[in-house]
Amino acid sequence: MSVLQTSPGVNRRRIANRIFALLCMMSVLFGIVLLFLILKEVWDQGASSISHRFFTEPPSRFPEKAGVQSALWGSVWIVGLVALISLPVGVAAAVYLEEYSRKGRLSTFIELNISNLAGVPSIVFGILGMVVFVRVLALGQSVLAGAMTMSLLVLPTVIIAAREAIRAVPSSMRHAALALGATKWQTVASHVLPTALPGILTGVILSLSRAIGETAPLLMVGAAGYIAFPPSGPLSSFTVLPIQIFFWADLPNPGYRGPAAAAILVLLAVLLTMNAAAVIIRQRFQRYKP
Amino acid sequence: MTDVTEALNVTYSAAAPTPAAQESRPILETRGLTVRYGASAAVKNVAVKIGERHITAIIGPSGCGKSTLIRVFNRMNDVIPNVHTEGQVLYRDQDLYAPNVDPVEVRRRIGMVFQKPNPFPKSIFENVAWGPRINGWKGNVKEMVETSLRKAALWNEVKDKLSDNGLQLSGGQQQRLCIARAIALEPEVILMDEPCSALDPVATGKIEELILELKERYTIVIVTHNMQQAARVSDFTAFMCMGDLIEFGPTTQLFTKPVQKSTEDYITGRFG
Numbered sequence: 001m002s003v004l005q006t007s008p009g010v011n012r013r014r015i016a017n018r019i020f021a022l023l024c025m026m027s028v029l030f031g032i033v034l035l036f037l038i039l040k041e042v043w044d045q046g047a048s049s050i051s052h053r054f055f056t057e058p059p060s061r062f063p064e065k066a067g068v069q070s071a072l073w074g075s076v077w078i079v080g081l082v083a084l085i086s087l088p089v090g091v092a093a094a095v096y097l098e099e100y101s102r103k104g105r106l107s108t109f110i111e112l113n114i115s116n117l118a119g120v121p122s123i124v125f126g127i128l129g130m131v132v133f134v135r136v137l138a139l140g141q142s143v144l145a146g147a148m149t150m151s152l153l154v155l156p157t158v159i160i161a162a163r164e165a166i167r168a169v170p171s172s173m174r175h176a177a178l179a180l181g182a183t184k185w186q187t188v189a190s191h192v193l194p195t196a197l198p199g200i201l202t203g204v205i206l207s208l209s210r211a212i213g214e215t216a217p218l219l220m221v222g223a224a225g226y227i228a229f230p231p232s233g234p235l236s237s238f239t240v241l242p243i244q245i246f247f248w249a250d251l252p253n254p255g256y257r258g259p260a261a262a263a264i265l266v267l268l269a270v271l272l273t274m275n276a277a278a279v280i281i282r283q284r285f286q287r288y289k290p
Numbered sequence: 291m292t293d294v295t296e297a298l299n300v301t302y303s304a305a306a307p308t309p310a311a312q313e314s315r316p317i318l319e320t321r322g323l324t325v326r327y328g329a330s331a332a333v334k335n336v337a338v339k340i341g342e343r344h345i346t347a348i349i350g351p352s353g354c355g356k357s358t359l360i361r362v363f364n365r366m367n368d369v370i371p372n373v374h375t376e377g378q379v380l381y382r383d384q385d386l387y388a389p390n391v392d393p394v395e396v397r398r399r400i401g402m403v404f405q406k407p408n409p410f411p412k413s414i415f416e417n418v419a420w421g422p423r424i425n426g427w428k429g430n431v432k433e434m435v436e437t438s439l440r441k442a443a444l445w446n447e448v449k450d451k452l453s454d455n456g457l458q459l460s461g462g463q464q465q466r467l468c469i470a471r472a473i474a475l476e477p478e479v480i481l482m483d484e485p486c487s488a489l490d491p492v493a494t495g496k497i498e499e500l501i502l503e504l505k506e507r508y509t510i511v512i513v514t515h516n517m518q519q520a521a522r523v524s525d526f527t528a529f530m531c532m533g534d535l536i537e538f539g540p541t542t543q544l545f546t547k548p549v550q551k552s553t554e555d556y557i558t559g560r561f562g
Contacts, residue, residue: 102371103371170408172404172406172408173408173410173411174369175366175369175404175408176404176408176409176410176468176471177410177420178366178369178397179364179366179397179401179402179404179472180397180398180401180420180421180424180425180471180472180475181394181395181397181398181399181421181424181425181475182394182421182424183394186424190420190424191410195411
């Protein structure tokens with residue numbers, strides 16, 4: 001007799017194990033295959049519309065002349081301004097919550113509500129932006145109003161990511177600095193933030209890639225479907241890639257399917273680049289972590 | 291605040307008193323010191339005097355409050371939430387816990403070395419230079435870094451790689467870098483919280499040698515769970531147990547003729 005006797009029921013357990021592994025694998029494949037099919041469909045429709053001209057021309061009444069110049073620049077403006085607004089405000093808020101605020105009921109309440117804000121539908125932020133920035137602050141239907149609205153939308157995510165990154169800095173580093181007679185601000189500025197920076201940047205870039213894909217809030221603050229020129233300043237009217245795509249896809253002329261699909265490819269390329277940047281930043285800095 | 295700073299500055303500049311004064315006046319003293327974490331007291335009614343330019347060791351079993359006691363001297367307990375300190379902690383007759391004393395001012399005069407080496411993830415040079423710089427020190431930085439590294443017996447090992455990251459050094463070198471970092475501020479007192487507990491015996495030997503050298507210039511308070519270490523390096527030893535200061539006296543006396551029964555039990559290895 002072998003030492004490793006077959007124990008009772010082992011076959012049934014082995015089969016259950018296989019079935020479960022198979023189910024899990026199919027769930028993975030389901031997502032990937034669907035994504036791949038969509039990508040292929042978009043590629044087939046849009047690849048032929050992509051040319052140098054597509055990036056240098058504004059939208060047009062004629063599908064074969066239509067380009068994404070104004071929408072691409074609009075997206076660049078929005079992302080740039082959102083980064084300028086949400087990075088300092090978000091990091092400052094995270095520093096306050098992590099390093100300065102006393103832990104208590106109030107801070108728990110604030111924390112909970114930041115998490116809640118991250119889950120608020122984007123259209124709600126759009127309405128807020130329309131009322132506050134477009135009308136009350138009289139910024140009009142400008143790229144600045146759009147960027148401020150979008151900043152509100154991504155701030156909770158930026159704050160949460162920055163807090164995680166700041167919390168991951170070992171407290172021994174803070175103690176080392178404080179024991180040298182550093183003030184809290186000197187400790188944070190010289191040691192905590194530089195160490196947390198890769199994590200913060202990763203979070204910010206991922207938030208920005210959410211901002212670049214959002215459509216609804218910008219529709220509310222008045223991004224238009226037909227804009228012939230890139231924004232010339234913060235108070236210009238504007239459009240962005242997702243809205244351009246939506247506008248073209250909505251037109252009855254089937255000739256616009258090509259430009260719409262091509263614009264989707266451009267948007268995807270921008271998104272993937274930003275996500276890759278986040279990964280590279282994270283990996284490059286991780287080597288120097290203690 | 292300013293008058294206290296001035297008061298501290300005066301004593302700071304008078305850092306080289308006469309030998310007679312060294313013996314008579316303690317540089318640090320606690321009176322009726324009780325430290326609580328929430329409701330539980332980690333240090334109970336402790337009165338202890340630390341002599342200038344002496345090495346004072348604090349020994350005792352885990353959880354006896356020795357680390358809490360040493361962190362009182364540079365107000366590092368303030369960093370931990372829910373810590374309450376009662377009683378007096380005098381630094382040259384100035385109460386460190388007086389309401390108008392800024393802990394930042396205390397810490398630049400009373401340095402600290404931690405249990406686990408914690409150099410900044412920056413260059414060796416920057417590790418030493420940072421403390422003086424943020425405290426508004428002006429002068430020849432290169433010279434100051436070299437002097438500090440020499441005093442910490444690290445210069446010869448790192449002089450050719452000052453721009454390397456401090457974390458690339460070995461554990462023992464990292465700890466000496468931390469000592470150099472503390473020395474760079476020219477403190478009067480250096481507190482060491484189990485500085486060798488993360489090091490191997492060779493590195494420990496080097497640190498102990500260094501501690502004995504530093505005694506020439508600095509007052510050193512060292513927490514250790516290693517009784518041999520306390521016996522080897524210290525002039526005075528405090529034995530703590532369950533938050534009480536059980537016995538305090540010259541090291542030779544405490545280790546050869548302890549007065550208290552529990553001190554004897556501890557140093558002979560019967561508990562702890």
